[in-house]
Amino acid sequence: MKLHGTMQVNDKGHLEIGGCDTVDLAKEFGTPLYVMDEQLIREKCREYYGAFTGTYPDSFVIYASKAFLTLAMCRLVESEGLGLDVVSGGELYTALKAGFPAEKIYFHGNNKSREEVNFALEAKVGRFVVDNIYELECLERLCGALRTKADILLRVTPGIEAHTHEYIQTGQIDSKFGLVVSNGQAMEGIKKALELNNINLKGLHCHIGSQIFELESYQHTVEVMMDFYNKVYAETGFRFEELNLGGGFGIYYVSGDKPANIKTYAAIVMETVRRMAEEMNYPMPRVIVEPGRSIVGEAGTTLYTVGSVKDIPGVRKYVAVDGGMTDNPRPALYQARYEAVVANKANQPRVDEVSIAGKCCESGDMLIWDLHVPAIEPGDILAVFCTGAYNYSMSSNYNRLMRPAVVFVKDGHADLVVKRETLDDLVRNDVIPERMKKNKPLSVVTGSRQ
DSSP: OOOOTTOEEOTTSOEEETTEEHHHHHHHHOSSEEEEEHHHHHHHHHHHHHHTTTTOTTEEEEEEGGGSOOHHHHHHHHHTTOEEEEOSHHHHHHHHHTTOOGGGEEEOOSSOOHHHHHHHHHHTOSEEEEOSHHHHHHHHHHHHHHTOOEEEEEEEEOOOOOSSOGGGBOSSSSOSSSEESTTSHHHHHHHHHHHOSSEEEEEEEOOOBSSBOOHHHHHHHHHHHHHHHHHHHHHHSOOOSEEEOOOOBOOOOSTTOOOOOHHHHHHHHHHHHHHHHHHHTOOOOEEEEOOOHHHHTTTEEEEEEEEEEEEETTTEEEEEESOOTTTOOHHHHHOOOOOEEEGGGTTSOOOEEEEEEOSSSOTTOEEEEEEEESSOOTTOEEEEESOSSSSGGGOOOGGGOOOOEEEEEETTEEEEEEOOOOHHHHHTTOOOOHHHHSOOOOOOOOOOOO
16 A cells, blocks of 8 residues: 555554645544645646656646636635646636636537637637538638638547556547548648638647657657657648647555656656657657646545445455545546545554445446445544545436535645535426426325225
């Protein structure tokens, strides 16, 4: 088991994060509870900024907000000098509501609505990352109606299959994202963009997947993309100013995960771009990367309260907690694995093997299989590590469960950044039709009893 960031076991034998006792956090804010280590998030932001922009001024780091986004997170990202990647009108609204500079926002998405595009145009976002020809033509028309122009990156799929789960691969040819390089679609989209009056084509975007450990995948991506940049120049005479390589940098979840060093990642990417630009006599493009998971993933911990414990002798011991797939759907979606500790018994010997079950009415709602723990009992607090990315952002109200609160912890202080949902929140948007409000008797089938 690996402790992350500011985690430590205090003199009470409790897990502590950001100087805050997690047992006290559970009492104050309730469970399930997302706890975010603010210092670790800031350290990751600074590590990326230093490895890229601080070392290579012709680069720019933008945070992939889909990993975790709140108003407070937007403020944190801005204060650390990073840009922001959004993929919907809701994410864009959150960023603007937090006062994030629109010119540092990159608007992604494979099916942006007209309303979302108009919203982004009126906000004057920095870049549209255009996914397909339909969107390109739609953006051209909407820009014309508003008498404005849009700076864009065109998303392409370079045909690279990174070694990761099939559901989070995105760079291969068979993908819902982007225009394919190898079959001529990407070149067609580039030529189309260059013909349009209201579009400023700045560069291309690609993203080969998520939770990637092999830096060779990024090096190969750079080589493929720079070769394509040269091909575009030879065929059209147009040179790109920017190259967006997406994100996908992997993190530690469980023993055996071996994430690369961010500084090494930056050096391989930037030096490969620089080398190829020199070899091709191509102006050095501005390189953009989009880390998300690797900024917030390890900083997040979810606290649960243990409920029922069911032992099936000779088979398995199930320990149920007060959350599950509604606050962490990743195990159910793609067999994601996690490490955990009993927070109130963090220094006690692990003498038992249990499997952690969620409370949803689904047999697949299992958070962790075969976890070694101290003697565990109802009321204990379970802390599941590395839940900062794609947990809060993918949470749901299945079974009418309420989404948890989120707190930022730092220097012994815990700040609430998302309130826990209430029962009233669950029905806030429900509407009873007028015809159902009338006190009419139910229609029933009657019959005589013998």
